[in-house]
Amino acid sequence: MDPKVKDKTGEKKKPKKTISMEAKHKFIAKHEHGVHIIDLAKEYGPNPPTISTIIKQMEAIKKLQPSKGITIISKLRTNIHDEMEQLLLLWIKEKQLAGDSVSEAIICEKAGAIFQDLKHDVTETEGESSQGGEEFKASCGWFDNFKK
DSSP states (O other), rough: OOTTOTTTSSSSOOOOOOOOOHHHHHHHHHHTOOHHHHHHHHHHHHHHHHEEEEEEEEHHHHHHHHOOTOOOOSSSBHHHHHHHHHHHHHHHHHHHHTTTOOOHHHHHHHHHHHHHHHHHHHHHSSSTTTOOOOOOOOOOHHHHHHOO
């Protein structure tokens, strides 16, 4: 965010800071060992309400299995997303080898179908979704990142 951006009162907004998954796990572990939220805030810097929110979301954070290399979770991107993208790449290569052309719309539709199949398989295997009931929308932004 541009530090020159102003809020409704005309004051400069502070840029939003994200907290890594490693830090969240550290907060949770220390809190479980009896460290108070206010002490965590003094030691690490985030405001007490931020740490309190992390503690309240403790179970969801512990269950979360982020994609490989992901250290900060702003939207839930899980290992199901990685698997879906790998399967989608294979499908696209098969189509290209067969001489078929695929448009962005077709790729996005197929991505959604693969994601739902994978999510359904995980739900059946584990009884309930270990990924917290995440959803997937094959948006233009997702497609641009997928191409890269």
